[in-house]
Every structure is written in structure tokens, then in C-alpha cells.
Amino acid sequence: MRIYLDNCCFNRPYDNQSQIRIHLETEAKLHIQELIKKQELDLVVSYMLEYENSKNRSLAKKQAIMDFIVQNEAYYVGENRIKEAEKIAVSIMQTGVKEKDAIHVACAILAECKYFITTDDRLLKYKNDKVTLIAPCEFIRILEGENG
Secondary structure (H helix, E strand, C coil), X not given: CEEEECHHHHHHHHCCCCCHHHHHHHHHHHHHXXXXXXXXXXXXXXXXXXXXXXXXXXXXXXXXHHHHHHHHEEEEECHHHHHHHHHHHHHXXXXXXXXXXXXXXXXXXXXXXXXXXXXXXXXXXXXXXXXEEECXXXXXXXXXXXXX
């Protein structure tokens, strides 16, 4: 199953873990990463994810995320698909989604992902019939329901 994790999801383990929600999302995200490493899930990566990660102020965080991406990507939506992604993103932005987020979602659609995993509450409100936007904990609940 192809999945797309956006930049905020990749950065969740680096957030302040004192709030239970953040801690639980971190644990869910780390579990998802383990499933990706075991090749039980196919990680989709895009030029937008690489771009946003390149802007990370912390060199250690940026490098750790990039290392994981490089070692585990199953499918890549590259800059050769910018025009396609931007075309899809235009209609997504009309619903109030910010441009970078819309491009992330568009890349997930182009890669035919089943799930787009994010911790961004505003983005989670966006609904699409081509990809399901979902929080990490909810994704784990669904996954365990399918396998349980």
C-alpha cells in the first residue's frame, strides 16, 4: 500500500513531547516508519517533501529525515511532474488549502497513494476521493483493523 507522509508528520518526533497528543502521534509515526522499513508499506516521496525538508533549520533533523527518505522511498514524484502536480493543486487550493500542502496532496494523488498521513489539523479537514487524508493514530487504528 502506498502512503505519503508530509513534512509535519516527519517532524513530529522532534516536537515537544509533553502533550499527550503529540506523544501519541510521534509513537504512531515511528510505528509507521518501522512498517516502511519492513517494506509492509510503500513510502512515496516528492520534490516538495525534499524542498521543505531542505529548509529545516536543524541540520541534524534535516539529515535524519533525508536519510530515512533515501533509504526507504518506494516511489518518487519528481520535478518532471511539477506541471501535473500544480494543475491538481489549483483545485485543492480553492478549498482553502495552502499551496505547499496542496502540492504535497497532489503528489500523493499522482503516485496513487491510498493514504496521506499528516499531523496538520487544517489539512486534515480537506477531503478528496482519490486519497484519504488521515492522522497517524487513526491510520494505525485502520491498519490494525484490516490486519486484526
